[in-house]
Amino acid sequence: MWQPAESYPDPAIEVLAEGFRDLLVTNAAIERLHTGLRWAEGPVWFGDLRCLLLSDIPNDRMLKYEEETGTVSVFRRGNFTNGNTRDRRGRLVSCEHGTRRVTRTETDGAITVLADGCGGGRLNSPNDVVVKSDGAVWFTDPTFGIADYYEGYRAEPELPTNVYRLDPETGALDVVLEGFPLPNGLAFSPDESRLYVVQSAPPRAIHAFEVSPDGRGVGAGKRLIEAGEAGTPDGIRLDTLGNIWAGWGRGEGLNGVRVFAPDGEPIGHVHLPERCANLCFGGRYRTRLFMAASQSLYALHVRAEGVGY
Numbered sequence: 001m002w003q004p005a006e007s008y009p010d011p012a013i014e015v016l017a018e019g020f021r022d023l024l025v026t027n028a029a030i031e032r033l034h035t036g037l038r039w040a041e042g043p044v045w046f047g048d049l050r051c052l053l054l055s056d057i058p059n060d061r062m063l064k065y066e067e068e069t070g071t072v073s074v075f076r077r078g079n080f081t082n083g084n085t086r087d088r089r090g091r092l093v094s095c096e097h098g099t100r101r102v103t104r105t106e107t108d109g110a111i112t113v114l115a116d117g118c119g120g121g122r123l124n125s126p127n128d129v130v131v132k133s134d135g136a137v138w139f140t141d142p143t144f145g146i147a148d149y150y151e152g153y154r155a156e157p158e159l160p161t162n163v164y165r166l167d168p169e170t171g172a173l174d175v176v177l178e179g180f181p182l183p184n185g186l187a188f189s190p191d192e193s194r195l196y197v198v199q200s201a202p203p204r205a206i207h208a209f210e211v212s213p214d215g216r217g218v219g220a221g222k223r224l225i226e227a228g229e230a231g232t233p234d235g236i237r238l239d240t241l242g243n244i245w246a247g248w249g250r251g252e253g254l255n256g257v258r259v260f261a262p263d264g265e266p267i268g269h270v271h272l273p274e275r276c277a278n279l280c281f282g283g284r285y286r287t288r289l290f291m292a293a294s295q296s297l298y299a300l301h302v303r304a305e306g307v308g309y
Helices: 017-024
Strands: 013-015 031-035 040-046 051-056 059-064 071-077 082-085 093-097 101-105 112-114 129-131 137-141 163-166 173-177 183-188 196-201 203-210 218-226 236-238 244-248 257-261 266-271 276-283 288-293 296-301
Touching: 013 017, 013 218, 017 257, 017 266, 031 059, 031 093, 040 093, 051 112, 051 288, 059 173, 059 276, 082 129, 082 173, 129 183, 137 183, 173 296, 183 236, 183 244, 196 218, 244 288, 257 288
Parallel strands: 040 082, 040 276
Antiparallel strands: 013 266, 031 296, 040 051, 040 288, 051 059, 059 071, 082 093, 093 101, 101 112, 129 137, 137 163, 163 173, 183 196, 196 203, 203 218, 236 244, 244 257, 257 266, 276 288, 288 296
16 A cells, blocks of 8 residues: 655665766655556646646546646546657647557647558557657557557557657658567657667567667667566656656566666666556656556656656
């Protein structure tokens, strides 16, 4: 059962390297903001509205957390939404398992389909998404949402498990990484020179790829972080110093958020009683870490500043 820390510093925040202390607020503790979900995912911050949206995939709904009041309500239902982000105009971009597509919610509430297939085949189940500064939409497409009826609808895959880039001008959908082993979370480095992609198929890892000079693809890559038996990475975000904050799990002592320096060395761990699937930075200065963890939403005020969107 969840119990908040009774003193500071919070003993659930583990320092693995001294540099991690500089990213922490010493008199801040982990907070549980809401519980009662089935599989929490896809948190995205709306600073202009002071709210957070997140997905509850098996319950086929998205929730809205109001920062000012702490109120949680249903934002909308349907389509088994997973990962979410905002584009450079502040519009919501979502990955939908149920419809096997990536959509954009316009300012008037209308839904625009950005991608639902490639080369004559339907997408599998778009999982996570990020929008680059040039407006291009990058997303991963594993098969989790078509594996059963828990997070979508069971179906046979029609395409390899790829990583895609959607051109903001032409709408062309290009394969950036073909047949990547169950691609999951993805994020760019602060200067967008690197793309990080989580591999969910064993051996689980976080890969780092050099972004091509034209910004439209990737070149050489390497397995930057080997998860091994130390946990399962999922959604990832970066702070402005280039540190990697990864949703983490695989049992007691491993659940929460694992933090890595830019060179891939682990520097800290935010322990939670539940596996964390995804996270984002929010609050007025993007210094509040929101963690979507299995059945609950948690938060922690930190000194690290998250990269926008």
